[in-house]
Amino acid sequence: MKTLNIIPAFLVAALSLTSCSDDWDNHYDRSETAATESVLDMVKGNPDLSTFARMIEIAGYSDLLGSSQTFTVFAPTNEALAGVSLENTDEVKRIVANHISRFNNSTASDAAQGVKMYNGKRFFFDGNSFGGATLDDTDNIATNGILHIVSTQIPYVYNLREYFDTHDNTSAIAEFIARFDEKQLDLESSVAIGVDEKGQTVYDSVLIDYNPVFDRYHGIGDIANEDSVFTMIIPDNVAWQKAYDRISPYFNVYNDDQAVADSIRDVQTSLAIISDLVYRQEVEDPAAFPKLMSTTGSEIFDVPALFAGTTRIKASNGWIYAAPRVNYDNTETWNKEIEVEGETQTGRTPGAGTTINVRSVDSDNPFADVISEMRYIEVSSTSPSRQPGVTISIPDVLSGQYDIYASFVPANVLDATAVNDSTRVSFTISYMGANGRSTTSRFTNSDFITRPTEMTLIKVAEGFSFPVSNYYDPLWWMDETHSSLDQTVTTSVYVTTNVSNTEFNRGVMTRRFRLDRIIFVPVKDLAD
Known part of the structure; x- marks a missing residue:
């Protein structure tokens, strides 16, 4: 039997403190700026950052930021975090991960490259701001990275999945997709440590999030991936129910066990709803497209009709079109020839x-x-x-x-x-x-x-x-x-x-x- 000892990928190897660019080395003389505290200690030692220090602890990042790995932290002041409920753990985790990046990222870094944050989102230095947040105190050198202090939060921009996962009026699609969330063994990142008495390999294992609905070839695509670009029509709960009522009669399954038949019908109806909501490109103006191909391969020939009545919202990995109705032509989407x-x-x-x-x-x-x-x-x-x-x-x-x-x-x-x-x-x-x-x-x-x-x-x-x-x-x-x-x-x-x-x-x-x-x-x- 395999031993599953979960080791997060970011703990597989320790990274030495290095600069991201020659600009950093030229900008600072390390002999004159020898650091004595970790980036975590610097945050904890600043009374103006006490709220963020507490949030780091709640989010479970204390050991990480106190380790020998290299991080850059963009710490919001207490005033910037005044409206955050520390009891909302999910929100706290989102905010903390949105203000931490790997490696050294100083204000002297190449602004055009941007900075990839710990949550995968990418932000840019722009004069006296970073990612839309005002830089207050910058380039404080720690033993394991850099601390910047921001007087406002870096605005959080949801990716496609985060959007429907965090909005009450899209809970129907969120709950359906969440049914298929699972953990899978990442063999490439896991380390073989021996064999058991049956001759099977035993791993110190790294588990990764997996959802077959997001499969690249059979699903709608990995809409949670920050390095990809998608456009997605996201139906609200009313739209979901209307689409469900319209489509479910087409998936009338026979089975000796009616409960099994109902379960299959429910899954297939829901899959039909989401099947052609996602497009692997940025669609800023639907009227400009004579046709679109969804990530599942369906061709849409009346693009404006599909997007009619929707509201466009910027996502961190593309565009969201919030929809009060699913405008499918059944013969182009879930009920093809x-x-x-x-x-x-x-x-x-x-x-x-x-x-x-x-x-x-x-x-x-x-x-x-x-x-x-x-x-x-x-x-x-x-x-x-x-x-x-x-x-x-x-x-x-x-x-x-x-x-x-x-x-x-x-x-x-x-x-x-x-x-x-x-x-x-x-x-x-x-x-x-x-x-x-x-x-x-x-x-x-x-x-x-x-x-x-x-x-x-x-x-x-x-x-x-x-x-x-x-x-x-x-x-x-x-x-x-x-x-x-x-x-x-x-x-x-x-x-x-x-x-x-x-x-x-x-x-x-x-x-x-x-x-x-x-x-x-x-x-x-x-x-x-």
Whole structure:
């Protein structure tokens, strides 16, 4: 069993007292300014800084600032901290970390580089101020750094996560995201100290904060990272509830245990709300953007509509748009079009007596621009008496309405002489019913005929309703114990020829078709 002895990263190694720049060395003669006190002792020894000294203790930074590591402290005077409640530990910690930086940062430092504070935020010297706070007494040399005294607090600017974590009117989004906060072992920073009786490595361990919702590839991005730049629409609690009420019917999950079904529905609905709130760039004027791509890959084409009614607020790592409403177009965000290529082998099953061949076209083929991925499947019968068919599985169908289409490639795509090769097709949609049992709906129409010399798009069904969703969310996919083999797809479309023996024997129609893809187009949800 591993021993988890938490050692914060800032205690892994002691840093010697060095200057940040040649300017520091040129500005001071250390022989004339030999320090005798640590930066902590200097703060504690100044009666005008007694409140900040107490805050350092409450925040748990006393040992750190009294150590041999090098820090610069921008200590606010008692008067500057008069309105701070020392009983609010979270606020105290935020303020203290906002006034401490690593290394020596004197007023002679390069102002253009800025100073990265202990909380990751970056501030700049600007004449007689630093980060918006007035410098009162500067460049006091300590044995382990520098003390500056400021007569006002450095204004605290929230990053995106801090904003909704600290505002009562955004508690809904904060509480949902906080469900997934955890600690993970940082192997790069942890030190192996031996092996246990089972031969497993034992670490003096460093644990780091982790939340899968912030995953770079499957989540919305690390919106708490001070070194990144984002724009985020942050819904207030009223907006969150309205969005929840609008979206939750689309995640109507069936499970034998209703409590499990409700839990899945709640998580998937909430993930849908946050899925496209974040953008990996600064959006100062939404009207200037013809389109935006969210961190989850959704493309927004009516940017002003998405940001309508919001209030812009500067964050330490980008921009916040406080929103009284979530203006999603469902078909661009959480309820996108589903396209399944015929040539996709996963989830494709041939019917009885059916042969399936995957075909492709070259870029100079006249149909290259209209055949998706320039590939399709040719479905034919192994004997003249059979009606060939193929089942295509459709993943991630929500419990909503879809217009369903099938796209077919003409017979002359590879054979210019095949100008009379057409067929009639029918469709059977299989899906899970509200009772958890599989059910089917068959669609036939005399007009479901493929054209021999041009692409054919058949509208199979309009506004077809699925009572149960069959969706696997990003958190499920991020679980290392899950794979595509664990995914059960309950929705499928069976495509088969529907040609009578008379039609076939007379050569009116063939029993062969070329399927490009199946398309599920969600019905646009016109929100109130």
